[in-house]
Amino acid sequence: MFKINDNYLKLPGSYLFSTIARKVNEFQAANSDKSVIRLGIGDVTQPLAPAIIQALHSAVDEMADAATFHGYAPDLGYEFLRNAIAKNDYQDRGCEIASDEIFVSDGAKCDSGNIQEIFSVDNKIAVCDPVYPVYVDTNVMAGRTGTYDPKTEVWSDVIYMPCTAENNFAPQLPKETPDLIYLCFPNNPTGATITKTQLQEWVDYANKVGAVIIYDAAYEAYISEDDVPHTIFECAGARTCAIELKSFSKNAGFTGTRLGYTVIPKDLKCGDVMLHSLWARRHGTKYNGAPYIVQKAGEAVYSAEGKEQLAAQVAYYMKNAKTIKEGLAEAGYTVSGGVNAPYIWLKTPDKMTSWEFFDYLLEHANVVGTPGSGFGPSGEGYFRLTAFGTYENTVAALERIKKM
Numbered sequence: 001m002f003k004i005n006d007n008y009l010k011l012p013g014s015y016l017f018s019t020i021a022r023k024v025n026e027f028q029a030a031n032s033d034k035s036v037i038r039l040g041i042g043d044v045t046q047p048l049a050p051a052i053i054q055a056l057h058s059a060v061d062e063m064a065d066a067a068t069f070h071g072y073a074p075d076l077g078y079e080f081l082r083n084a085i086a087k088n089d090y091q092d093r094g095c096e097i098a099s100d101e102i103f104v105s106d107g108a109k110c111d112s113g114n115i116q117e118i119f120s121v122d123n124k125i126a127v128c129d130p131v132y133p134v135y136v137d138t139n140v141m142a143g144r145t146g147t148y149d150p151k152t153e154v155w156s157d158v159i160y161m162p163c164t165a166e167n168n169f170a171p172q173l174p175k176e177t178p179d180l181i182y183l184c185f186p187n188n189p190t191g192a193t194i195t196k197t198q199l200q201e202w203v204d205y206a207n208k209v210g211a212v213i214i215y216d217a218a219y220e221a222y223i224s225e226d227d228v229p230h231t232i233f234e235c236a237g238a239r240t241c242a243i244e245l246k247s248f249s250k251n252a253g254f255t256g257t258r259l260g261y262t263v264i265p266k267d268l269k270c271g272d273v274m275l276h277s278l279w280a281r282r283h284g285t286k287y288n289g290a291p292y293i294v295q296k297a298g299e300a301v302y303s304a305e306g307k308e309q310l311a312a313q314v315a316y317y318m319k320n321a322k323t324i325k326e327g328l329a330e331a332g333y334t335v336s337g338g339v340n341a342p343y344i345w346l347k348t349p350d351k352m353t354s355w356e357f358f359d360y361l362l363e364h365a366n367v368v369g370t371p372g373s374g375f376g377p378s379g380e381g382y383f384r385l386t387a388f389g390t391y392e393n394t395v396a397a398l399e400r401i402k403k404m
Ligand code: PLP
Pocket: 042, 106, 107, 108, 109, 110, 112, 132, 184, 188, 216, 218, 246, 247, 248, 249, 254, 255, 259, 260
């Protein structure tokens, strides 16, 4: 008789975004005359840039001809893309990362979920609190997180590193020593960042205690301040303690097209074993990695036209971020984020819980956001708004919020 992996049953409730979708559907069914503006889910709205569309079209044409047809992609991804990534995202920034240390994938969600599989279930994880929920959820499924207390919404075997207004939403080094440290900067959901000096402290700490940092830089393209690192490999010693996750979703609009990559330096070892060689055996090699057509589109992200067009897209979203942040501040809300990230993090007014504010905003402004408590216990009392809507909708949402 087969058995299921009952760690899946430990996952609490329904997924945050399914609960939001249910609530919004119920509201719309009861209020069909109201138009709802969604500033909640982190999906982009701008179409793919012309340089990317052009690359997609010509790659499709190549696939139609036996002479230029491509079947299974190489294990790590096509060299043309890995070379472009290594040069533009690392070597031009003075970081020593080679193209054969880059593993192309179909997005950072899969990689951020699957990466824990190369580590023993005995490892203890530490996470920023609040943060992108995939890190904890996938460790729950693996059986690494202990028991869940529904009252506090805390797992017994997870080290939570609170990111609160008191520490400027930057985690402190944990008291208990972790084995795997998930860091996400610019952060989803707070929009906060850490400086290069702060990140160097984490790298030094990880090397000292023998931990691995899994650094999620999905929002790197939104960094606007000089002292914020674009990659963990800007820090000395990161090659022996860090893995980096990147996505083409938020900088280039690939949320539906799917492309990302993971960097594992060959110096990152457990005894004699290179983590690089473990990840080379990951799920997705050849069969589920990104298709040739998509990897060609990814290459276009690094062309001169691609860079210019995508900088304009990022600027478009960041104009929304500024509009939301300044509008909310004018309306008397306490807000942060929105400078190096497309996320605005606001303190709920009048001591409302995150979900109370969700309902209040939906009811009174017909605007959808994301309750901060969905990202970890320290997110309670906070709320996330995203800059990924259209400018018109963003302005309209702000007008409504100001009138509440
Ligand atoms: N990492 C973070 C921090 C995210 O917020 C997201 C998506 O919202 C992802 C990874 C997933 O990226 P992808 O679309 O490449 O799977």
